[in-house]
Amino acid sequence: MPERILIKVGMTVQLRKQHPCGGDLWTVTRVGADIAAVCLRCKRRVMLPREEFERRVRKVLNPEEDASLKRMER
Template identity: 50%
Template structure:
């Protein structure tokens, strides 16, 4: 089953970042996915296949269906 990701999602990765955080914000989608560490703001770009394999869970989903008025 394919997971659907959106820009602004907060995901938990299987391996933690050296800064101690394992939460990342998705900031770019495509063949490669760019994520930003929520602990130290470091930006990393991963191939989509590696990203989908290493995501443990979606902590906060930024779905476009939800619109704030």
């Protein structure tokens, strides 16, 4: 059984596959049975079942990386 990931609203994750826009970084906006996330590149919102979302996560960005990304976006 795969390891469970602690997912919180506001965290930034890198997914294994790129979105069609070319972005692979997402911000979690809703947590429940389904996970909603927004692409940081094109701002598209998607909802995935929790199990599928956890399978697709490559890396959870730590707060230092997350803060530097938000500065770069501005």
